[in-house]
Amino acid sequence: xxxxxxxxxxxxxxxxxxxxxxxxxxxxxxxxxxxxxxxxxxxxxxxxxxxxxxxxxxxxxxxxxxxxxxxxxxxxxxxxxxxxxxxxxxxxxxxxxxxxxxxxxxxxxxxxxxxxxxxxxxxxxxxxxxxxxxxxxxxxxxxxxxxxxxxxxxxxxxxxxxxxxxxxxxxxxxxxxxxxxxxxxxxxxxxxxxxxxxxxxxxxxxxxxxxxxxxxxxxxxxxxxxxxxxxxxxxxxxxxxxxxxxxxxxxxxxxxxxxxxxxxxxxxxxxxxxxxxxxxxxxxxxxxxxxxxxxxxxxxxxxxxxxxxxxxxxxxxxxxxxxxxxxxxxxxxxxx
Numbered sequence: 654x655x656x657x658x659x660x661x662x663x664x665x666x667x668x669x670x671x672x673x674x675x676x677x678x679x680x681x682x683x684x685x686x687x688x689x690x691x692x693x694x695x696x697x698x699x700x701x702x703x704x705x706x707x708x709x710x711x712x713x714x715x716x717x718x719x720x721x722x723x724x725x726x727x728x729x730x731x732x733x734x735x736x737x738x739x740x741x742x743x744x745x746x747x748x749x750x751x752x753x754x755x756x757x758x759x760x761x762x763x764x765x766x767x768x769x770x771x772x773x774x775x776x777x778x779x780x781x782x783x784x785x786x787x788x789x790x791x792x793x794x795x796x797x798x799x800x801x802x803x804x805x806x807x808x809x810x811x812x813x814x815x816x817x818x819x820x821x822x823x824x825x826x827x828x829x830x831x832x833x834x835x836x837x838x839x840x841x842x843x844x845x846x847x848x849x850x851x852x853x854x855x856x857x858x859x860x861x862x863x864x865x866x867x868x869x870x871x872x873x874x875x876x877x878x879x880x881x882x883x884x885x886x887x888x889x890x891x892x893x894x895x896x897x898x899x900x901x902x903x904x905x906x907x908x909x910x911x912x913x914x915x916x917x918x919x920x921x922x923x924x925x926x927x928x929x930x931x932x933x934x935x936x937x938x939x940x941x942x943x944x945x946x947x948x949x950x951x952x953x954x955x956x957x958x959x960x961x962x963x964x965x966x967x968x969x970x971x972x973x974x975x976x977x978x979x980x981x982x983x984x985x986x987x988x989x
Contacts, residue, residue: 771793
């Protein structure tokens with residue numbers, strides 16, 4: 654397989670001069686297709702940034718400064734989870750992309766998805782699975798800040814490696830400011846409201862959460878509609894890959910912390926933080942005319958936003974049942 658040949662090339666590169674060889678190996682990956690440029694529309698220029706703003710505002714309404722400083726209470730759990738999110742998951746995604754010999758434009762979309770931080774949906778699944786939701790909130794907050802730097806780096810390396818010509822031009826410094834604005838400003842506004850008017854924040858919290866779900870579904874629908882003629886082909890191309898990325902992310906997020914002797918509740922939080930990504934952020938960056946301006950690059954995140962509910966939901970149910978059974982066993986032993 655061509656994908657395996659590429660993977661071997663990357664492996665040989667890493668054996669030499671680590672940084673330079675890795676960059677050369679990524680840069681030498683072949684790109685075979687040209688991305689058709691998408692025309693600007695109201696959906697991509699107005700609706701998507703507003704939609705993501707609503708979701709990030711909802712995140713900010715649930716955050717306080719203590720959520721960022723709480724990492725000092727969980728240094729091992731936070732360090733392991735962030736290391737998996739920033740380093741392990743993009744590397745895993747690259748391996749899967751090469752193994753499946755994915756089309757270049759879809760490969761970049763997968764790397765964009767892998768580099769996206771966890772979202773508020775991860776907190777919900779963690780709550781259902783009886784994980785440490787406080788740690789989830791902390792990881793989501795820190796990941797969202799770090800993504801302003803790490804996401805453009807991963808995307809630019811992917812563009813340089815998989816695309817060619819003008820299509821290889823990635824997120825430039827001026828576009829980093831836009832990523833910063835898209836991700837952090839709504840979060841900061843939500844945190845400001847939480848700090849200055851906690852009553853207002855509490856009243857807004859539920860409506861904004863509901864709006865976030867509606868927005869998530871709408872964003873996925875927009876991405877799918879814009880590529881409706883090719884959607885079945887894309888599902889065949891990236892459906893299994895998106896599912897594998899989610900399953901592997903959930904597994905890595907749970908078992909790596911457990912190997913590092915992180916308590917089970919914190920490992921559950923880490924699992925959903927790493928396995929459940931902010932697909933809305935990835936879709937927005939892909940579709941925005943000021944950023945990547947590519948409907949095709951949004952497809953992996955749109956497909957992922959649908960398929961991830963199955964493994965994440967099943968894992969949350971299994972973990973909650975396992976925890977309930979443990980409680981019942983303890984209660985029975987205490988009575989006897």
